[in-house]
C-alpha cells in the first residue's frame with residue numbers, strides 16, 4: 457500500500473480536484489483494506505468494494521482499491537451514506553466502514569485558525585486518528601456467483617425487446633423471460 461500523501465496525489469488526479477471527500481475516501485479505503493488483510497489492493501480481483509454513495513469519496517475509494525464497475529469489483533449500493541464495505545474474497549473477511557458525523561464539528565473546533573471550512577476539514581481528515589473519523593464493524597457478506605468477476609455465467613434474450621441480458625438479471629413472468637426494463641423497472645421514457 458502507498459502512504460496517505462501518495463494516494464492523495466493520485467486521488468486528486470483521478471477525481472479532478474482535491475476535496476475533503478478525497479481525504480475521507482482514501483483513508484476509509486486504506487483502513488478497510490488493512491482490516492481485511494489486504495496490503496496490495498490493486499493486485500488481482502480478490503477485493504470487492506461496496507460503495508454506499510455516489511459522491512466525491514467514491515472516486516477516492518476507486519483510487520486506492522482499483523475497484524471498478526467494469527471489473528465487477530466495485531458495487532454501488534445507493535444508500536446515500538459516506539460508507540463502504542470491503543470484502544476479501546479469498547478469506548471472506550469483510551468490514552463496513554462509515555464516516556462519523558462528529559468529525560465535521562471536530563474539524564471546526566480543532567482547526568478554527570483556518571478560515572475556510574474546506575481547509576479545516578482537509579487538515580482534520582488528514583491528521584485525526586481513524587477512531588475520530590470512522591466507525592467500523594466486521595460483517596458477513598455473501599457474493600452470489602452471478603455478481604462475481606469473471607466471464608458472464610449466462611446470457612439470454614428478452615422475450616419482449618430482444619435485448620441481451622447477462623448474469624441472470626432476467627425476470628421470469630407468466631412464462632416469459634423479461635429484462636428488468638420490460639418487467640417494469642424502466643428508468644427512462646422512450647420518445648416516439
Ligand SMILES: [Zn+2]
Pocket residue numbers: 471473474475477478512
Ligand atoms: Zn470532490
Ligand SMILES: [Zn+2]
Pocket residue numbers: 614615616617618619634635636637638639
Ligand atoms: Zn426487454
